[in-house]
Amino acid sequence: MIKHLFKLIWNKKKENFLLISEILISFLVIFAVFSSITYNYLNYREPAGFKYDDVWMADLGSPVQGENKDSVMLVFANLKNALKGMPKVRDVSLSSNNVPFSSSMMGSGVEYGHVNIQSDMYRVDKDFAKVLQMKMQSGRWFNETDRNPVYLPVVLNAAAAMALTGSANAVGKLVKMEHQTLRVIGVADNLKDKSDFKTTSPGIYTLIDTSSIRGINTMLIKVSANADARFEDQMYRLIAGTTRAHNLQVAHLSEMRTKKNKEIIVPMVILLIISGFLIFNVALGLFGVLWYNISKRRSEIGLRRALGATAAGVSGQLLGEALVLATFSLIIGSFFAVQFPLLHVYDLPAGVYMIALLLSVLFIYLLVIVCALYPGKQAAAIHPAVALHED
Numbered sequence: 001m002i003k004h005l006f007k008l009i010w011n012k013k014k015e016n017f018l019l020i021s022e023i024l025i026s027f028l029v030i031f032a033v034f035s036s037i038t039y040n041y042l043n044y045r046e047p048a049g050f051k052y053d054d055v056w057m058a059d060l061g062s063p064v065q066g067e068n069k070d071s072v073m074l075v076f077a078n079l080k081n082a083l084k085g086m087p088k089v090r091d092v093s094l095s096s097n098n099v100p101f102s103s104s105m106m107g108s109g110v111e112y113g114h115v116n117i118q119s120d121m122y123r124v125d126k127d128f129a130k131v132l133q134m135k136m137q138s139g140r141w142f143n144e145t146d147r148n149p150v151y152l153p154v155v156l157n158a159a160a161a162m163a164l165t166g167s168a169n170a171v172g173k174l175v176k177m178e179h180q181t182l183r184v185i186g187v188a189d190n191l192k193d194k195s196d197f198k199t200t201s202p203g204i205y206t207l208i209d210t211s212s213i214r215g216i217n218t219m220l221i222k223v224s225a226n227a228d229a230r231f232e233d234q235m236y237r238l239i240a241g242t243t244r245a246h247n248l249q250v251a252h253l254s255e256m257r258t259k260k261n262k263e264i265i266v267p268m269v270i271l272l273i274i275s276g277f278l279i280f281n282v283a284l285g286l287f288g289v290l291w292y293n294i295s296k297r298r299s300e301i302g303l304r305r306a307l308g309a310t311a312a313g314v315s316g317q318l319l320g321e322a323l324v325l326a327t328f329s330l331i332i333g334s335f336f337a338v339q340f341p342l343l344h345v346y347d348l349p350a351g352v353y354m355i356a357l358l359l360s361v362l363f364i365y366l367l368v369i370v371c372a373l374y375p376g377k378q379a380a381a382i383h384p385a386v387a388l389h390e391d
Contacts, residue, residue, distance in 0.1 A: 019289055023329035026282045027364050031337050033275050034356035034363075039348050040197040040264060048196070049189040050100070050132035052253040054225055056232070057099050058239055060217040061247030069210045076213065079242045080127075083221060086238070088231050091222040093131040094208055096123040099218055100132070100193035101256035110204055111176040112164040119160050119202040121177075123212055128205070129188070131222045137161075139171035139186030142207045151183035153207060160202035161187045177204065196257070197264040217245075220253075279367065286371040290322060322372040326364055334361070 080092045098104040098120070108121045126142040128134075134141075137158055146153045151174060161170040161184075173184045190200035208216060221235070232250060240248050337357050341350035 019286065020325060020329050022282045022285055023326055023364060023368075024333050026279055026367075027329055027333035027360055028336065029275050029278055030363055031333070031356055031360040033271060034359045035340070035346075035348065035352055036268065036271065038355045038359070039352045040268065042352065043192075043197050043199050046192060046200070047189070049191040049200075050134050050193070052100060052132070052257055054223050054227065055131060055253045056221045056223060056227075056235075057102070057251045057253060057256070058219040058221060058235075059097065059247075059249045059251070060219075060239070060243055060245035061249065062217060062245065069213055073210055073213050075243060076216070079219075079239065082238060082242060083219075083235065086231075086235065088224045088227045089221060089235070090224060091127055091131045093127040093220045094125045094216050095128060095218045095220055096121075096216065097218045098122060099220060100191065100253055101195070101260045108177050108204070110160065110164065110202070112173060115164050117160070117163045117202055119177075119204045122203060122205045123208050123216065124205050125208045128220070131220045132191075134191070135189045137187045137189060138169060139184070141186055141188070142205075146185070146207055147209065149183070151181055153185045154182040155186045155188055155205040156184055157188050157200070157203040157205075158190045159200050160204055163202050182206075195260040195264055197261065283367060283371050286322070286368065287374075290318065290372055319369065319372045322368045323365065326368040330361055330364060 076094055080094070083089050083092045096104075096106060098106045106121050106123075107118055110117055110119045122128075124142075126144070126146075129136075129141045139155070141155060142153060154175065154177075156164070156170055164170060164175065165173060170184045170187050175182050175184060188205070191203070192198065192200060206212075219239075223231070236248065236250055239245065239250075334357065337353065337360070340346070340348075341353045
């Protein structure tokens with residue numbers, strides 16, 4: 001029966017060429033959509049690696065000015081103590097401006113042995129991990145003993161440690177960055193600090209000291225859950241009065257996260273709407289072709305019924321023909337789809353393409369079955385005597 005259906009469709013390939021092309025194009029579009037959805041969903045499932053709730057970001061606008069670096073360091077120390085003295089502040093940390101969910105980025109090449117990678121670079125203080133409630137995989141975070149060591153201490157995230165040392169323990173290893181030799185004192189969990197839907201890239205954390213304090217203009221402040229707009233205004237006045245900062249801005253990491261996620265969600269929604277219109281048109285076309293075939297083949301269907309074919313058999317043949325049409329399209333489409341991981345198109349993991357391919361095949365078959373059910377039911381309802389009389 002299956003061989004007969006394939007032979008039947010192949011003999012009418014010219015008549016079915018347009019429909020096969022429509023299904024093929026729909027499959028490729030659906031494959032692209034499912035690839036994007038699968039990639040973003042797998043990234044979304046990964047743990048964030050930190051807590052962003054009730055964490056505020058204070059952007060000073062410009063670095064704190066002072067006669068020397070020690071005085072700038074003293075200004076920040078006094079400001080941190082003043083903020084910690086406020087009743088609703090839990091912890092305070094200094095950081096470079098590439099805090100989680102910001103639009104700022106800072107990177108550098110990192111080398112270990114013969115391995116050289118490009119890594120995000122974060123300048124932080126010893127309270128950074130506490131404010132964001134980061135977790136260490138091995139080693140430790142910065143503390144007061146890390147001032148003026150022989151080799152400057154650094155903490156890697158898990159992605160950087162894997163890229164540099166593989167499965168070996170990175171703690172204690174010496175790495176090079178910007179012509180400096182640094183000692184790895186710890187490996188922290190990966191942070192999804194760019195968006196919930198973006199993969200984690202290698203990252204390296206360096207400790208803020210007197211030599212790098214002048215470029216610092218950002219603070220992360222952990223507040224209690226009941227901190228409100230009135231408290232935010234009080235904190236704003238305290239920071240502005242202490243640092244004399246221009247263009248001071250205070251933002252909530254939770255709101256910054258929502259904004260960053262929208263940058264991924266909005267294009268996805270637009271893509272889904274466009275794809276939905278295409279699939280709807282293909283479904284109408286498939287439904288119309290099947291309906292037209294029934295009208296043209298009423299005499300054939302009536303003769304089959306007169307010769308003893310059951311209603312289920314007639315309906316099943318029409319459904320089978322539609323599935324064979326889809327199969328021809330999917331064979332061609334799958335050939336192009338498997339080229340994506342081989343050619344590293346969009347540089348997504350091969351597993352993402354395989355999942356998207358499977359989902360796309362199932363979706364097209366489901367679409368064809370839904371479109372063929374009602375025409376098949378109508379064909380099965382044709383009375384043999386009426387069809388032969390009309391002929």
